[in-house]
Amino acid sequence: IEELSLGSTGGLGDRLSALPDDILHSILLRLPSTPAAARTCVLSRRWRGIWAQLPEIRFPFPSNPAAVGPALAASAAGPALRLLHVACRDDTGANAWLRTAASRLIAGGELYFYKRTPGEEKGQAEALSWQCRNFELPCFETAAKVWLRLGFVDLELPPTGVFARLTELRLEHVNLERGFQLGDMVSSPRCPALRELCIARAWGVVSLCIISQTLERLELDILHGLEELTVVAPMLRALNVHACFAWRKPVAAIYASRLEVLWWSDAFDPSFVLFGEVENLQQLTTFDIHVYGRFDYALLQDYVMLLQHFPTVSCLDLKLNYQRVSTPSL
Numbered sequence: 001i002e003e004l005s006l007g008s009t010g011g012l013g014d015r016l017s018a019l020p021d022d023i024l025h026s027i028l029l030r031l032p033s034t035p036a037a038a039r040t041c042v043l044s045r046r047w048r049g050i051w052a053q054l055p056e057i058r059f060p061f062p063s064n065p066a067a068v069g070p071a072l073a074a075s076a077a078g079p080a081l082r083l084l085h086v087a088c089r090d091d092t093g094a095n096a097w098l099r100t101a102a103s104r105l106i107a108g109g110e111l112y113f114y115k116r117t118p119g120e121e122k123g124q125a126e127a128l129s130w131q132c133r134n135f136e137l138p139c140f141e142t143a144a145k146v147w148l149r150l151g152f153v154d155l156e157l158p159p160t161g162v163f164a165r166l167t168e169l170r171l172e173h174v175n176l177e178r179g180f181q182l183g184d185m186v187s188s189p190r191c192p193a194l195r196e197l198c199i200a201r202a203w204g205v206v207s208l209c210i211i212s213q214t215l216e217r218l219e220l221d222i223l224h225g226l227e228e229l230t231v232v233a234p235m236l237r238a239l240n241v242h243a244c245f246a247w248r249k250p251v252a253a254i255y256a257s258r259l260e261v262l263w264w265s266d267a268f269d270p271s272f273v274l275f276g277e278v279e280n281l282q283q284l285t286t287f288d289i290h291v292y293g294r295f296d297y298a299l300l301q302d303y304v305m306l307l308q309h310f311p312t313v314s315c316l317d318l319k320l321n322y323q324r325v326s327t328p329s330l
Helices: 021-028 034-042 065-074 094-104 180-186 297-309
Strands: 056-063 081-088 105-115 134-136 143-156 168-176 196-203 207-211 217-224 228-232 238-242 251-255 261-265 273-276 283-286 315-317
Touching (some): 056 065, 065 081, 081 094, 094 134, 168 180, 180 207, 207 217, 283 297
Parallel strands (some): 134 143, 168 196, 217 238, 251 273, 261 283, 283 315
16 A cells, blocks of 8 residues: 555655556545545646546535536546436536436436425425426436436426436426326337336326336326326336325226236225226235324225225235324323
8 A cells, every 4th residue: 555655655656646547447436426536636647637537427415516517528538427426406507417418328327316405305395486497308318217306396308209228217306397298208109118117296297197018116106286197007016106196086097917016005996096907916005094083084985995906915014003192291
């Protein structure tokens, strides 16, 4: 270690800088962020620009999103990216650098962009209504994984283009002004390799129709305003529907002959919810039942109808919620 020290002693040279580029890349990739890697340029001329040759760009929370664009520009002459990870409190310049990233990711590359705001961190989504900026989702033709958490800004979906290699898509905390386009975008013609899809805490999706020949896992978590759901997915094995219909009578048709695991924490009425040819279901999980306190008989009725609809599951995940009752001190 002493012989490789940058601070040469005993007449030794800068032997660390003499290492091949691939070893220096391996060293920099172990640093926590791209800014940390960029700061190594002060060590010597040899280190200048080494960070821009890395296949990963990482800006962990809380980062400055305005620095992502310059980092992408500095690395333009380097290799294609296998990872872009940004976590921040605003989306300054994000539309521009996401378009650049879409063209720079290698086949099988991954993109993670998390935008958090003080209002969101406190669980106050309504406090974010002042943020009505449009956010444009580019078509990632080469990415395998795309995770976006956008702090409830308006998300504009790409009307055309094929996400040819996308296997996993997560959209969280988004307003979908044209929510009717979501089903078209995630179905097989435009996502021919999609296996996992999660839409969580979204507004604007009134009707959702997903037709996929590859989808294996689908999670829909709090889709405010959803009225109608259709899923045609012969490879689907796990489905999670949580609080999407706001306890209204849902209208849903699920055609998933290989479905094995079902989480249904929402309203249910077999007159309006159709499960076609679901013969392989092994596990059923539903909402919590409060043992004490105010009792919701309508909710219990939905729960009973759900159990009656699947009478032969191997595993029933039933949660009884016993709220702690405080006793007055004497």
